[in-house]
Amino acid sequence: MDNRDWRLASFYFSYLAVLGAFSPYIGPFLKSRGFTGWEIGVVMSVWYGTRIFAPPLWSAAVSRARTPIGWLRGGCLAGTVAFAVLVLPLPFAATFLSIGLFAAFYNAVLPQFEALTLATIETRRSAYGRIRVWGSVGFVIANVGYGYLLQQFGYGWLAWLLLPTQMLMIASAIGNRYPAQALGATMPAPPMQGFWATIQPRLRRAELRWFLIAGLLMQIAHGPFYVFFSLFLSRHGYSAGTIGSIWAVGVIAEILMFLAMPRVLARHSAPWVMLVCFAAGIVRWLITAGLPDILAVIVVAQLLHALTFAAFHSAGMHIIGKHFEGRDAMHGQALLYGFSSGIGGVTGALLAAALWENIAPAASFVSASVVSVLGMLAVRRLLAANRA
Numbered sequence: 001m002d003n004r005d006w007r008l009a010s011f012y013f014s015y016l017a018v019l020g021a022f023s024p025y026i027g028p029f030l031k032s033r034g035f036t037g038w039e040i041g042v043v044m045s046v047w048y049g050t051r052i053f054a055p056p057l058w059s060a061a062v063s064r065a066r067t068p069i070g071w072l073r074g075g076c077l078a079g080t081v082a083f084a085v086l087v088l089p090l091p092f093a094a095t096f097l098s099i100g101l102f103a104a105f106y107n108a109v110l111p112q113f114e115a116l117t118l119a120t121i122e123t124r125r126s127a128y129g130r131i132r133v134w135g136s137v138g139f140v141i142a143n144v145g146y147g148y149l150l151q152q153f154g155y156g157w158l159a160w161l162l163l164p165t166q167m168l169m170i171a172s173a174i175g176n177r178y179p180a181q182a183l184g185a186t187m188p189a190p191p192m193q194g195f196w197a198t199i200q201p202r203l204r205r206a207e208l209r210w211f212l213i214a215g216l217l218m219q220i221a222h223g224p225f226y227v228f229f230s231l232f233l234s235r236h237g238y239s240a241g242t243i244g245s246i247w248a249v250g251v252i253a254e255i256l257m258f259l260a261m262p263r264v265l266a267r268h269s270a271p272w273v274m275l276v277c278f279a280a281g282i283v284r285w286l287i288t289a290g291l292p293d294i295l296a297v298i299v300v301a302q303l304l305h306a307l308t309f310a311a312f313h314s315a316g317m318h319i320i321g322k323h324f325e326g327r328d329a330m331h332g333q334a335l336l337y338g339f340s341s342g343i344g345g346v347t348g349a350l351l352a353a354a355l356w357e358n359i360a361p362a363a364s365f366v367s368a369s370v371v372s373v374l375g376m377l378a379v380r381r382l383l384a385a386n387r388a
Helices: 003-032 037-064 068-087 092-121 125-153 155-175 195-202 206-221 223-235 240-267 270-290 295-303 305-323 326-358 361-387
Strands: none
Touching: 003 037, 003 092, 003 125, 003 155, 003 223, 003 240, 037 068, 037 092, 037 223, 037 326, 068 092, 068 155, 092 125, 092 326, 125 155, 125 240, 125 305, 195 326, 206 223, 206 270, 206 305, 206 326, 206 361, 223 240, 223 270, 223 326, 223 361, 240 270, 240 295, 240 305, 270 295, 270 305, 270 361, 295 305, 305 326, 326 361
16 A cells, blocks of 8 residues: 555544444443443444534535545544543533534544545545554454453543543544545536436436345444444443454454455345345344354454455445545545435434333344345345346
8 A cells, every 4th residue: 555545544543442442332431421331332333323414515515625625524523522531521411412523523524534535536436445454453342442441440431541542543544645536636527417317317326226225234234233233232241341242253354354345346236245144144133142152153253354344345345436426526425424324324323222111122123133134125226127
């Protein structure tokens, strides 16, 4: 990788290190402040809900900006300030607002950076996995490191301990910039169209619609995992350090899969890869629900994260990149993030919370397997649309 690639990799590393500390431990953090399972689900739903509106609004603003990189840097700073408020012992409403503002900025900047990355690597699209894998490295280091830190200090210290990693993210954003051709400095380019004007004609394509539905269903299936997995393990006697290590197993598998994906996608179509990912999800969520006390089984389930996340994400980037190219790439990323991750994330979080509170914790993971079955059906329709 050249210097530009390393700068991109450094942002993925720090950005996902923040997520690697946030995702596993925000549930126990909120639990330590006395919130119920339903309240935790509601708070986490706003985390995903901001993905519905923040990326499209952000992409519209960035497309009109004279210095778009300033928006990336400002978004990282604003999100950090919003999160820093959590060091205070806030009630539910204030916590909801703080995490909502943090999520809005944090989620808004990723599609912008994904578009920046694709513009930088241009025709070297297979290099995406080698760059993006550093995000997974940051995530796994945060999983393990913060697990043992919180085991020593307690979950209530999460807000304080996360701030240095967020400062590293800001520093990396400052170190990145758009390539000249992406800004039209070296070649004439028409103005970027508005978000809706860009996506409407493309949504007439059946293959794009079924791809977005498949992405939404995969996100719903991950709802119990992202919201309650750490609490689920804690209920079954696992320590914070062990929980962090279990998360790390999944991310290490994810890293290896990202490295392998250029070869996989060279031999197999992206929809076929997605079909395999949903099949793996059915197995993963069922064994998580049924055998949580057996560490070896949980480790096997985490290894399947290589398919349900890394392979699925790489295949999705391959597909969305074909539908939204050049200066419209950011709008495509915002659409994928807002619809599939946003609506899917809210639905998954609230469905998991309802089942957790009203039926049983394991029921939320069983529901993820059912959703994965629906995902396989959606991908079959995607395959049929591609053949038409």
